[in-house]
Amino acid sequence: MSTLLASLVVMAVAAAVGTGGFLLVSRYVPERWLIADSGAAGAMYATVSMVYAIFIAIGAIAVWEPHAEAGQYTRQEAHDLSEAYWWAGHLDATSGAQVRSLITAYGQSAVRQEWPRLRADRTGDPATEARFDELRAAAVAVRTSDEQQEKAAQNVLDRLESAADARRIRLSAAADGMPPLLWPALVLGGAVGIGFLYLFGLARTFPNGLMIATVTAMTALSLFILYQLEFPFSRALSVGPEPLTAMLTTLGAS
Template sequence: MDVMLTGTLVTVGAAAASVGGFLLISKVVPRRWLVADTDAASTLYATIGMAYAILIAIAAIAIWEPRSAAASSTDLEAGSLVEAYWSADQLAPADRTEVRDLIVAYLGEATGPEWTRLRVRHEPDDGAELLFTELRRRVDAVHPQTDPEQNAYAQLSAQISAAAGARSGRLQAAGEGMPGLLWPVLIAGGLVSVVFLYLFGLERTFPNGLMMAVVGAMIALLLFVLYQVEYPLSRAFAVTPDSLTTALARLRGLP
C-alpha cells in the first residue's frame, strides 16, 4: 500500500478512535467521576506532555543516528571504490584488469541483490561479501615492481581499507532499529496522553471533539513517521544506493 495512503488512514483512524473514546466516556462515565479541578489536571497534563515529548526526542535520536551513519558510509564506500579504480591504473596490466573487474563486479552486487536483502531482511548478501573478500585478497596479492606501482599500491590499499570500513558501517547501521523497549513505551504514552484528556469533564461539543481528534491524529502521525524512519535502508525514508549506483555507472562507462 502507498505510504501516503497508509499514513492518511492511520492518522484518520487514530483521530476517529480518539473522538469515539471521548464520546463514549462523556456518555457512560458519570460526571462526578471526572476531574473537577481543571487547573490541577492541566498542570499534570502538561507534565505528561513534556515527558512524552522527551520520549519522542529520544526515539528520534536513536533512529536518526544510524540513518546518518548509513548514508555517510554509503557515500564513503562509493567514493573510495572509485578512487581505488583509478589508483589501479598504475599497476601492472594483469593486476589492473583483475582489480578493476572485481570493483565493478562488487558494485553491481552491492547495488542489486545485497541492497534488496538489506532493505528486506537487514542482513548482508553472501555474494557481495565473497566479492569484496576476493577484492581485498587480490589487492593483497599485488607485488609492485616500480616506484609508480609502489605509490599506486599504497593508495589502492588505503582506499580499499576505507571502503571496507565504510561497508562495515553500512551493514551495521542497516540492522539498527528502534530499541525494543521504546515502542511499547511510546504507544502506552500516546494512549495515556489521549485518555487523560477524557478526565477533564469536557462537554460534548464540536470544538472539544475536534481537539480530541487533533491530539490523537498528531500522536499517531508521529509514531507512523518514527516507524517509517526506524531502519536506515528500509521503508519510506530509506537511504538509497544512489552513490554506489552512480559510481557503478561511471566505472562501467569508462573504456
C-alpha cells in the same frame, strides 16, 4: 500503498478512534467521574506531556542515528571504491584491469544482491562479502615495477581499507532498531496522553472534538514516522543503494 497515503490513513484512523472515544466518554461517563479542578489537571497534563516528549525524543535519536550513519557510510563506501578504481588505472595493465573488474563486480553485487537482503533480513550478503574479499586479495597481490605504480597500489589498498570500514559500519547499522522497552512505552504513553484529555470534562462541541482528533492524529503520525525510520535499510524511509548505483553509472558499469 505510498508512504504519504499510508501516513494519511494512519492519521485519519487515529483521529477517528480518538474522536470516537471522546464522544463515548462525554456521553456515557458520569460527570462526577471527570476532572473538576482544571488548573490542577492542566499542570498534571503538562507533566505527562513533557515525559512523553522525552520518550519521543529518545525514540527519534535511537532510530535516526543508525539511519544517518548508514547513509553516510554508504556514500563513503561508494566514494572510496570510485577512488580505488581511479588509482587502479595507474597500475600495470593486467593488474589494473583485474582490480577494476572486481570493483565493478562488487558494486553490482552490493546493489543487486545485498540490498534486497538488507531490506528483508537486515544482514549482509555472503556472496557480496566474498566478492569484496576477492577484491582486497587481488589488490594485495599487485606487484609494482616503478615508483608510480607503487604509489597507485598503496592508494588502492588505502581506499579499499576505508571502504571495508564503511561497509562494516553499514552492515552493523542494518539491525539497529528501537530499544525493546521503548516501543511499549511510546504506545502506552500516547494512549495515556489521549485518554487523559477525556477526563477534562470537555463539552461535546466541534472545536473540542477537533482538538482531540488533531492531538491523536499527530501522536499517531509521530509513531508512524519512527516506525518507518526504525531500521536503516528496511521499510519506507530506508537508505537505498543510490550512491553505489551512481558510482557504477560513472564507471560505465551499471
